[in-house]
Amino acid sequence: MKIVVIVIYSIGKFSNISNVPIKTLRYYDSIDLLKPSVVDKTTGYRYYDYQKISQVERIKALKSLGFSLNEIKEIINGSIKKDLNQKLIEKRNDVIVRKSQLESIISEIDDILRYSKPYFEKKYHISSVYFEYRSSITVISIKEKIEIHQMDQLVERLFQKVYAYNCKIKGNLMTIWHEWDNPLSQETEVMFEIDGDILNNTLENEVKIIPNGEYACVDFVGLYSDLTVAYDQLKDLIVTDSFFIEEYMEGLVPQEMDDMLCVKPLKDADPNNFKTKVMLKL
Known part of the structure; x- marks a missing residue:
């Protein structure tokens, strides 16, 4: 008979392992993005198993790509109609637009610094x-x-x-x-x-x-x-x-x-x- 041992961690220990604040883990639970593996019915304490770490890493990766928590939730739950590749293409296009906007702001700041232009220039x-x-x-x-x-x-x-x-x-x-x-x-x-x-x-x-x-x-x-x-x-x-x-x-x-x-x-x-x-x- 094969015995399977499942290791679970308290929310504090899991926070240290995953490098995610306890407050954030509780918020992820409240929006059904990352549910704990076990919740003690008496104390209400949350416990997470080792497999939850991979889910956390996926959330971190998608956040680093600029996806919102709602978008990440849709991707992880598989509730979006478009596949992940299509979502990545759309996100890439959004980032390109923001990049152009940021480059324009950088250029304006450089002009202010270079030519000593007033920050709120009179437009008349x-x-x-x-x-x-x-x-x-x-x-x-x-x-x-x-x-x-x-x-x-x-x-x-x-x-x-x-x-x-x-x-x-x-x-x-x-x-x-x-x-x-x-x-x-x-x-x-x-x-x-x-x-x-x-x-x-x-x-x-x-x-x-x-x-x-x-x-x-x-x-x-x-x-x-x-x-x-x-x-x-x-x-x-x-x-x-x-x-x-x-x-x-x-x-x-x-x-x-x-x-x-x-x-x-x-x-x-x-x-x-x-x-x-x-x-x-x-």
Whole structure:
């Protein structure tokens, strides 16, 4: 009579032999990836036989190839429809894609180190300073001291004013900031150019003239929060009585505004593509 001796190990001993933490072995048991050979019904202690070591080695090998635990479970249980070779081919293709992505990241890091590029590089486009003579224009405007987050409300009131006086808009929305020493709370003026030929006595007190003259200009495309770089381009040209005007060329409001009460900000527009013209009256 042949006697077969089966050696079983406590979970602690098996952890040492297999070089897998006890916590991991318990987790593998909970997800039915690697079940213990015996569980003591009284104590709940787990025991593993020697054959379980080969299963552990297979799990380790598949993990090293990039397979997830769910994929490994499917492979070991034979529940996948595709054979292992096909799964390996698919995994190889995935790794090639990730390799390309990692090489791109490495290349970008090398450029940052080589050229001392800032890690969060500003993604905007800005023109050189240019000069243009601008004729005087008639604008309808609203000027109030506001917090910066109230800008949308001020623009909305301007739309209502344009609608109330049935004005014909000729240009883009513009802003004059009157207190640059206090960027969070300042006197702000928003305006539209209107047709000055149709002014009547009622409207006459509601408009102002932006004077003609030479203006230093910068075209900026990018996030509005980065617009300070445009002002930096112009600040050395400031003289007595200078003032800045922002003209919103594209991105903030629709180009067609037939009904002022229905105008809404272009929330679907990409703010990285906002186009703003900053002008300094010389």
